[in-house]
Amino acid sequence: MPLRLDSRDPGFPAAFDALVNARREADADVSRDVSAILKRVRAEGDGALADYTQRFDRHDLDASGWAIPAAERKAALAGIPNSLRDALELAANRIATYHEKQKPQDSDAVDSAGVRLGARWRPVDAAGLYVPGGRAAYPSSLLMNAIPARVAGVERLAMVTPTPDGVINPLVLAAADIAGVGEIWRVGGAQAIAALAYGTGRIAPVDVIVGPGNAWVAEAKRQLYGVVGIDMVAGPSEILVVADGQNDPEWIAADLLSQSEHDPTSQSILLTDDAAFADAVAAAVARQIPQLSTAAVARASWDANGAIILVPTLVEAMPLANALAPEHLELAVDDPDALFALVRHAGSVFLGRMTPEAVGDYVAGPNHVLPTGRRARFSSGLSVLDFMKRTSFLSLDRAAIGAIGPAAVSLAEAEGLPAHASSVARRLVS
């Protein structure tokens, strides 16, 4: 049974605090294993990749092929039903259009002191994209990770994916073709992340690594942060639905279950001002679960991590929503903008009764790679900026250095850095 709370109960603050601070992330101590894998791939390169792939994915890379050729991707795209190809293309186009607007502006101007100042954005040279194998091989995630890199102008996009027993999901290959992925390597796990970061004989190193993965993949990215750029530290998915009693309880139940079905560690929370509606949603969830092919996962997640919280008014729900800083926030009311104005921390917000979170997972356009585990307090969803970097620049002439140089000399001397002072002062007396 999910947690039931009422914000008017005397025990609420403590119970809500416990909910906010609950850690749903696996505590598995993978750190040492990952560290050993990274070290070995760095030292031994492709030999280590072949060995780990034999061990974990049960196939011989030399026999099955290290990379998947472009022809195989194109064949996969040609082989899927038209309706799916159309859906993937609609999604890809909408994602590209949304992300185009994220491209940053360069600046270059001379100020009143005669100093020319600016900033110039450029894409990274190469991005690596991790795509999980097996059950979590989602073509939608591939699009969400690859398209922002392409929009940023990244020239080389290298994908790695485990192919357990040599098998790969054709829908993923089709999505890779649509997204313009240039290379697909049949390696997965921490060893694939190491190969992308350090490079091997076959796989050239990349500058940024993105994409979801299991605990080993996530830990490998965390350990390599700084050697390469990474998208984010990702945790279990979560949704917070703020809904009044005017919603169809079946719709809201389906929205909650759309997170619960991802993983037993996922979290779905309903905040409502209507006790009868809360009961109706709970009943609808219980009714819908057995109808799902994902029932076992959805039930495990809902029972362990689901919550229904009753509040006197939905305005009073918003500080609770901000404390949870959810990955996904639905505002299922007639005037969602009034509540949205009170939102400080959320990865993505879904406004109104006709905007289920799942539409954003696939085809709406904004990225579905979003901060989890309260990280929306300080981080943002994946964007074009994750694949670009900014170079600031500066140019002074004799007059400009005359105007601002003396202050630099004073500060350098006060900081005890005489060569700093001298490099400016020599140009002042010229």
Next chain:
Amino acid sequence: MPLRLDSRDPGFPAAFDALVNARREADADVSRDVSAILKRVRAEGDGALADYTQRFDRHDLDASGWAIPAAERKAALAGIPNSLRDALELAANRIATYHEKQKPQDSDAVDSAGVRLGARWRPVDAAGLYVPGGRAAYPSSLLMNAIPARVAGVERLAMVTPTPDGVINPLVLAAADIAGVGEIWRVGGAQAIAALAYGTGRIAPVDVIVGPGNAWVAEAKRQLYGVVGIDMVAGPSEILVVADGQNDPEWIAADLLSQSEHDPTSQSILLTDDAAFADAVAAAVARQIPQLSTAAVARASWDANGAIILVPTLVEAMPLANALAPEHLELAVDDPDALFALVRHAGSVFLGRMTPEAVGDYVAGPNHVLPTGRRARFSSGLSVLDFMKRTSFLSLDRAAIGAIGPAAVSLAEAEGLPAHASSVARRLVS
């Protein structure tokens, strides 16, 4: 003696590769120590802080005071020479003006499918600022770290700094007052980073931690990345000067030494097309070093990590510059823009003969917190964006979900996620 290379020598590619891949970062195994400190501060809070401060900084926080009151900051500002106060204020104003232009635009628009899409930026609630104690207590760094947070609109700015033997640099206090820092806590090291990330009885937790520090501080930030946002993984400072023979060798020597004097691990490299000029710069460096109060550090750095590389033309220098992806890049030529067009990777670029890097350290405006150790390939200098986060949002009406919803249903079914499909499909039939 610094390294001397000529790109026409047969051994050059190997020697240059070694230079590019040389690790100058301390290999000290601080990871376990830091991990223990973080754990203890998380569990014991202020008690652990008091104990570590007694042990490492040799003072009793209960006696010396945990926080530095605002009056003490104001007194420090009133007590410094007018010229220094003016220099700090000039720097602060120019930094604020430059960073104001980084504030991102929100977006909110309805597309042709009737889908409302947008993104909204908000500052984090609280930022933590680490300021080193002792020799590296630079007021300029404080301004560079604090002002972008203030420009972003961060409401709470908490500074931590060690005060060895209870002593603090009054110039740092003065800069803190100018920068609008709200709290100053007399704690340093990994324990201060832990306090900012987890919070203690006295120190409320923050969302983002920025600022330079020693190996323990850097490792603490790395380990807490994901619990909080951090600015970057920082390494030793570096400068690459691309200069033709028309420069004053004394100026270029001073520019090189302005990095060398920071730390023995700093790196200064000259790329030039003029062998006689290269010799003249080397001689000028040798002449200038003994005149510096920082001579010992500058000599150690220049001898161990300095390099002079001769190239046939400066255009041919640019691929080398991109491979080094330097933190600071000076282009000391008459037409720096022609070379700047060839720059792919650099933290900050200083254009022309009258733009020494040191002017950018203090008063020019762009941030001096920049990616080191070839990280300019994928990361950027500190900016207002490091203190903000973006929430995407979405709103559909009946027509809009009718237009794009069926594609979402197809993809959700293909991915084996029936609750995702159902949450969209229920709204289609209504």
